[in-house]
């Protein structure tokens with residue numbers, strides 16, 4: 170839309186030259202127009218211009234366009250602009266210098282991340298001040314009457330400091346309270362204008378700044394990162410047409426189908442209300458009571474019991490928009506779509522025993538991992554893709570695309586890659602950025618629209634609503650992390666903590682006193698809702714019900730389970746066994762297994778045996794006896810192993826054990842090779858500090874066996890050197906270190922005589938089937954470079970599940 174260029178305000182207002190010829194006439198009788206009185210001249214100018222402008226709008230020309238269906242599809246642009254900034258000015262002397270929304274703003278150009286940069290505080294070289302900017306002479310003592318006397322009420326410095334401290338906390342998010350965030354960018358690979366006019370997808374190479382927050386769902390703000398849980402994957406795109414928040418998860422489906430059940434779901438999974446236990450865990454009575462009464466949750470339960478729920482890193486998990494959305498192009502044509510994020514590093518998870526141990530040793534495991542990756546320049550990266558499909562295709566699917574408990578198999582509708590997401594900057598301040606960021610599913614931009622998914626409808630309301638209590642009022646969008654880079658102009662006013670200082674006296678539309686500004690953008694530039702979404706809805710009236718296909722609760726649960734590799738299936742069964750073994754009411758356990766039986770008899774059978782049930786319960790009655798035949802019965806794309814990524818070792822943490830008397834040369838050769846491959850090698854000794862190296866200068870330990878136990882690492886190197894091996898063997902931490910690495914199916918490199926530690930730790934030297942263990946690599950000849958290469962490749966495979974037994978042998 171062409172923007173009118175307005176004369177600049179400010180100093181120019183005070184010059185005679187800015188006075189239009191009509192000023193004398195309009196100013197008559199109100200001010201004496203003494204040319205020596207520039208203020209009077211200016212006031213007269215203002216009145217004259219105002220009068221002319223109001224007169225130019227004898228009626229609301231757009232009124233007629235507010236009625237009828239077609240007006241709703243293509244609303245017109247609003248009315249005129251003022252002749253100059255003077256007419257809209259609050260005062261005669263105003264100058265609006267902001268480069269974002271001020272007089273100086275250049276039409277069509279969005280400055281960089283002004284909102285954040287303008288408020289970053291750098292205290293280097295600065296003295297302490299109060300919040301009023303008054304220098305503080307003494308920050309050690311409160312003001313007292315005599316050194317041993319009472320403190321004085323007069324001490325405004327003490328009182329300001331304590332009062333601010335008293336109010337440092339804000340309510341945590343009701344769900345997704347625990348999370349971590351980072352800045353980055355989205356880069357478009359190629360224009361996708363045939364399907365969407367959304368700003369980020371308009372041209373190849375276009376960069377859109379983003380802020381991303383990952384989270385768990387059930388735990389409180391200080392809870393552990395490695396709980397078995399869904400992970401939030403929320404992205405705020407600061408597009409040049411406003412903010413777009415894609416608030417998704419690391420799983421493509423959800424537990425429930427209608428927003429009205431969300432408070433029930435969350436009440437069931439959160440710590441039980443009488444004793445606030447358990448924290449960050451679904452393994453308790455109320456969750457499984459609810460879940461087993463809601464058979465539509467079966468598909469999501471499969472995902473939640475899979476290794477997806479215990480990711481190795483935020484950087485190694487997929488992301489999904491979950492709901493069906495719409496893409497809209499410049500011609501107003503629309504298609505349905507699903508959004509996907511796929512990690513370039515591959516999808517990798519923890520194993521349960523490891524996740525439990527990590528939660529004790531490092532509850533910040535994922536937060537630390539994200540921070541470390543970005544600080545060390547190993548930027549997490551994902552490819553962004555869409556599944557695009559038409560309404561006609563959707564109607565023919567065996568499932569309903571408005572049902573958030575269903576996914577669209579990639580084998581049915583392939584994912585088209587549109588660009589990449591890179592996270593390259595940690596926040597400066599956790600609270601100001603990660604805690605105060607406010608994602609809202611209602612934040613969409615022209616080119617993106619909603620589907621009629623009833624779960625999404627509730628979310629469109631919920632997120633904006635929740636920010637009002639969490640961030641204290643309706644102006645949370647003005648917090649720097651939430652402020653769009655695009656300009657904001659509307660007639661919303663006031664409210665707690667208002668930052669913007671709107672100029673002028675007009676705060677309504679239509680107006681003529683502000684020259685009609687800000688005016689409605691019209692369909693050419695503004696957001697227009699796609700009129701037709703689901704044809705079936707048009708012929709129905711108000712109703713509280715669900716579409717018939719929503720009643721198929723099990724077909725896709727079966728699809729997911731059957732598409733997993735045997736090891737993934739075994740993990741799912743073990744997770745059900747663990748969770749249900751924590752349920753104290755036998756009838757809830759039985760009901761859940763009866764429900765599972767509808768998805769997979771084999772799974773139900775394994776779980777029943779694992780729970781010591783005498784017999785497999787009868788299958789739960791189905792809501793829909795004869796579901797439609799699915800288009801796809803096996804979807805390899807649903808297995809974690811399908812997305813192994815580049816199989817590199819970047820950011821993988823490798824422990825190199827050592828003690829006094831270590832043979833340093835071979836150990837440091839491995840260290841060098843790992844670092845060169847992008848891994849993070851760490852020297853671990855019985856205590857931190859210097860360690861005697863029999864072959865050269867002492868080595869400095871990065872951590873101790875006690876403060877960074879084995880399960881925190883992706884791989885292990887056992888050193889050569891008899892004295893060191895004896896010292897390590899005497900420390901039980903070493904044995905735990907080695908056993909955990911082995912049990913969690915990680916790669917172990919054994920240098921020279923360290924072979925002895927393997928047998929001392931009780932590790933079998935072959936796989937259960939007698940084959941060689943590809944994750945157990947022995948290296949005796951330092952000149953043989955092949956062993957290191959094998960080691961790096963083996964780490965790239967992430968795990969050696971061939972080794973795994975249930976129960977574990979080691």
Ligand code: HDE
Nearest residue numbers: 342344345382401402417418428431491627628631632635
């Ligand atoms: Fe959320 N959800 N949700 N959710 N959700 C929130 O918003 C809600 C749902 C998701 O990092 C809350 O700011 C309802 C699905 C993420 O800040 C709240 C329903 C998906 C985050 C809320 C859902 C999500 C939230 C809590 C059912 C995946 C964290 C604090 C209708 C597509 C965003 C807040 C962040 C957070 C409501 C279901 C993802 C209360 C009512 C499905 C990633 O507004």
